[in-house]
Amino acid sequence: MIAPLHDPGAGPRSRPGSVVHLDAVAANTRSFADRVPGHLMAVVKADGFGHGAVEVARTALLHGATWLGVTSLEEALGLRDAGLVAPVLSWLNPVDADFATAVRRNVDVAVSDRDHLLAVARAGRTAGRRARVHLHLDTGMARDGAAPGTWAALCAAARVQELAGTVQVVGVMGHLACASAGSDASGRAAFRVGVALARRAGLRPQLRHLAATAATLTDPESHYDLVRVGAGLVGIDPSGTTSLAPALTLTAPVIGIQRVPADTGVGYDHTFRTGRATTLALLGVGYADGLPRIASGRAEVWLAGARRRVVGRISMDQTVVDLGDDGVLLGAEATVFGPTAGAPAGSAPTVDEWAEWADTIPHEIVTGLGARLGRLHRGGAVSLGAIESASAAVVPAALRSVR
Numbered sequence: 001m002i003a004p005l006h007d008p009g010a011g012p013r014s015r016p017g018s019v020v021h022l023d024a025v026a027a028n029t030r031s032f033a034d035r036v037p038g039h040l041m042a043v044v045k046a047d048g049f050g051h052g053a054v055e056v057a058r059t060a061l062l063h064g065a066t067w068l069g070v071t072s073l074e075e076a077l078g079l080r081d082a083g084l085v086a087p088v089l090s091w092l093n094p095v096d097a098d099f100a101t102a103v104r105r106n107v108d109v110a111v112s113d114r115d116h117l118l119a120v121a122r123a124g125r126t127a128g129r130r131a132r133v134h135l136h137l138d139t140g141m142a143r144d145g146a147a148p149g150t151w152a153a154l155c156a157a158a159r160v161q162e163l164a165g166t167v168q169v170v171g172v173m174g175h176l177a178c179a180s181a182g183s184d185a186s187g188r189a190a191f192r193v194g195v196a197l198a199r200r201a202g203l204r205p206q207l208r209h210l211a212a213t214a215a216t217l218t219d220p221e222s223h224y225d226l227v228r229v230g231a232g233l234v235g236i237d238p239s240g241t242t243s244l245a246p247a248l249t250l251t252a253p254v255i256g257i258q259r260v261p262a263d264t265g266v267g268y269d270h271t272f273r274t275g276r277a278t279t280l281a282l283l284g285v286g287y288a289d290g291l292p293r294i295a296s297g298r299a300e301v302w303l304a305g306a307r308r309r310v311v312g313r314i315s316m317d318q319t320v321v322d323l324g325d326d327g328v329l330l331g332a333e334a335t336v337f338g339p340t341a342g343a344p345a346g347s348a349p350t351v352d353e354w355a356e357w358a359d360t361i362p363h364e365i366v367t368g369l370g371a372r373l374g375r376l377h378r379g380g381a382v383s384l385g386a387i388e389s390a391s392a393a394v395v396p397a398a399l400r401s402v403r
Ligand SMILES: *Cc1c(COP(=O)(O)O)cnc(C)c1O
Pocket: 043, 045, 091, 175, 211, 212, 213, 214, 228, 229, 230, 231, 232, 238
């Protein structure tokens, strides 16, 4: 579990960690909810993209999301354990997953082949109540989802189970391979065909869903009855078309300072040598905390009023930055990336810049943050107590605690 940092009001923090800005999650959620005619599912897999699944889920439900989505059943049960009663879909499980618990705790599951369907149907029969399933068609990824050649048979088998009273097909889903580069016409066409085949099999899915963040932002024809948005809620736009609010700041205090002469080798293998006498500051974060080692020598942080270059190799637990002739005090807080109080807009590095320095996408940076980092949540309505004490009128039923 990620340990809480000390009180946010207590000034610079003594250990590295992230601050999650729930007001940003709230604003992003509202902007997505305003764009779509149907439901907004908040996708909070991978611990809410490293931002905290429960906190992001609660915030999103208070600001326009009506569904939650995760990969594994375990993640879904974690949301239930936290008291969230909104509809939840879990879409990627092994065939021997505990579907009986899914049925009992009202978790919808995605099904992409006959064996999964039969396992889920057995769970429904055992529970004496229909298992709620979303049939998942592979719309062009050769990854999860039913292969197109198996789809009609899967739909027919699902209809048989509906008639037997073991499952209810509430949804049909696909996932677009190429939405971030614009519209994915062939994925969309495959989905249209899949929905038509499901109907021909006698199924009447209420929720057709295809779009994730990129398609939601760029391709209204993909919106259907529900969109599944994860990255966008935490401020990441894979399509590069929209200005969303970044929701995470990663900071680390200075834990060492050295004044070194010219031609000093820094870090493992001396991949950097100082060109002249300079001041180096040491931050106690490294690749074990999620700072990509490949960004060594390219990345920058914000520290003591300016951007500072990361010099030498990022090591497991430590990173060195070059201050030139500027001074800094032990304990001063560096921003690795994210919005920073006191820094002019646009001056601190962004998660997108770190992704560029590491030849990756921002998703990998935020989901790769290490477990030993602290994490604080600010803004939004974070505690269930706060939500429960708000007037019932503003609390969606989905958010009320089951306990
Ligand atoms: C991760 C995921 C999403 C959310 O994607 P974003 O681009 O982060 O919005 C939606 N659907 C499926 C099936 C996913 O795996």
